[in-house]
Amino acid sequence: MRIRFWGTRGSIPVAASAAAIRGKVGAAVTRAAGRRFETPAALDAFLDELGITVAGTFGGESSCVQLDAGGDEYVLCDLGSGARVFANHTLAARRGMPAVYHVFMSHTHWDHIMGFPFFMPAYIPGNVINIYGCHAWLEQSFRRQHGAPSFPVEFERLGAEVRFVTLTPGQGHDLAGFRVTPRRQRHGGDSYGYRFERNGRSVVYTTDSEHTLDDPAALQGFAEFLRDADLVIFDAQYSLADSISLKEDWGHSSNVVGVELCQMARVRHLCMFHHEPTYDDAQIAAVLAETRRLEEITRGDHAVRISAAWDGLEIEL
Amino acid sequence: MNTSARRFADVVVVSIKGRVDQATSEALKAELAPHLERCRPGQDHVVLDFGDVDYISSAGLRVLMLAAKQAKAQQGFLALAAVQPLVREILEISKFTLVLRVEATVRDAVAAASPAGRQALDNG
Numbered sequence: 001m002r003i004r005f006w007g008t009r010g011s012i013p014v015a016a017s018a019a020a021i022r023g024k025v026g027a028a029v030t031r032a033a034g035r036r037f038e039t040p041a042a043l044d045a046f047l048d049e050l051g052i053t054v055a056g057t058f059g060g061e062s063s064c065v066q067l068d069a070g071g072d073e074y075v076l077c078d079l080g081s082g083a084r085v086f087a088n089h090t091l092a093a094r095r096g097m098p099a100v101y102h103v104f105m106s107h108t109h110w111d112h113i114m115g116f117p118f119f120m121p122a123y124i125p126g127n128v129i130n131i132y133g134c135h136a137w138l139e140q141s142f143r144r145q146h147g148a149p150s151f152p153v154e155f156e157r158l159g160a161e162v163r164f165v166t167l168t169p170g171q172g173h174d175l176a177g178f179r180v181t182p183r184r185q186r187h188g189g190d191s192y193g194y195r196f197e198r199n200g201r202s203v204v205y206t207t208d209s210e211h212t213l214d215d216p217a218a219l220q221g222f223a224e225f226l227r228d229a230d231l232v233i234f235d236a237q238y239s240l241a242d243s244i245s246l247k248e249d250w251g252h253s254s255n256v257v258g259v260e261l262c263q264m265a266r267v268r269h270l271c272m273f274h275h276e277p278t279y280d281d282a283q284i285a286a287v288l289a290e291t292r293r294l295e296e297i298t299r300g301d302h303a304v305r306i307s308a309a310w311d312g313l314e315i316e317l
Numbered sequence: 318m319n320t321s322a323r324r325f326a327d328v329v330v331v332s333i334k335g336r337v338d339q340a341t342s343e344a345l346k347a348e349l350a351p352h353l354e355r356c357r358p359g360q361d362h363v364v365l366d367f368g369d370v371d372y373i374s375s376a377g378l379r380v381l382m383l384a385a386k387q388a389k390a391q392q393g394f395l396a397l398a399a400v401q402p403l404v405r406e407i408l409e410i411s412k413f414t415l416v417l418r419v420e421a422t423v424r425d426a427v428a429a430a431s432p433a434g435r436q437a438l439d440n441g
Contacts, residue, residue, distance in 0.1 A: 216339045294407065
């Protein structure tokens with residue numbers, strides 16, 4: 001199974017500024033001073049050496065993650081602005097062949113649905129789009145943004161067959177080749193995490209989820225949802241201090257709580273997700289380095305691999 | 318985890334020993350409550366001696382956040398002191414060093430709190 005990240009930024013899409021790009025180019029040129037690259041491979045090796053903060057970026061598309069189990073149908077979590085990039089990539093690869101898409105929605109806040117009006121497969125007859133979620137207003141949320149006064153094309157004019165399917169939290173569902181279990185999370189209007197299981201592998205997508213630290217039973221319950229997962233995609237938008245002071249009840253979590261929950265649940269790989277939109281690449285990289293250090297100094301008999309998602313990242317399970 | 322308190326004039330030093338985690342954070346909250354109630358001008362300054370704390374979890378940090386909020390609301394003086402390197406790293410990673418006053422030693426914290434407290438501490 002391969003996990004592809006098409007959008008990893010929290011709350012609102014962002015783009016690197018001209019000044020940021022100029023800074024990266026300047027840093028790369030400075031580091032390259034006096035060096036020659038005789039082959040494309042040598043240049044690639046140098047760019048790898050520079051790392052994501054100079055030679056790349058964490059990206060700025062909002063939430064969209066693909067679970068690719070090798071079948072002909074597509075499985076996504078959320079339809080943030082990253083869904084537009086996924087759709088364009090997929091349409092080009094399929095050369096117009098219709099397809100079935102399965103989308104699991106964490107919730108219907110704007111940054112998680114805003115990619116759908118630009119999701120080209122929705123306009124093409126022959127495609128089937130199944131949108132799963134646990135909110136009663138799931139369909140209404142999509143229809144409301146797709147038409148006047150928010151958008152020029154009415155939902156009814158979509159060419160694809162779009163189906164909305166309500167799932168029951170806490171119950172396992174056999175969908176799109178996975179055993180899928182949703183769990184209600186603490187967020188304004190609620191959000192839902194999803195545990196996906198297939199052939200002995202498990203991935204948990206848990207974004208826009210705040211955790212109450214004064215309730216050990218609730219934390220333990222959530223750890224059970226993550227138990228022994230191969231990969232946990234975790235909302236780590238805030239620092240712990242922010243999440244329990246200024247931004248308390250804003251519905252997001254922190255890197256510190258992510259590490260603690262994954263240690264409790266003996267998760268193999270924690271991938272931080274839904275990055276703070278005010279952070280630049282250097283700040284996200286600093287959070288990653290600090291989180292790896294936290295995992296190291298608090299580790300018991302179980303090590304958790306720590307990474308930070310970026311637009312374009314692929315993780316093979 | 319257990320605590321003990323010593324008074325130096327108008328400064329109370331609460332020494333905490335052990336791990337502050339999910340299992341012990343509520344006990345710490347309860348033990349700090351009477352000291353925090355008096356953490357205000359004209360009553361006590363409060364110093365939390367972390368010299369014997371070897372781990373603090375998010376639940377424990379939450380207790381410190383609540384203590385800092387209460388002290389600030391009461392315009393009182395609250396500081397951590399003698400924090401071990403590992404716990405100091407946890408405070409930095411969680412950005413609590415931006416919220417809490419952290420002094421290198423108990424004497425530094427007591428001195429920052431009040432001259433009378435420092436004198437009482439130095440006089441033993």
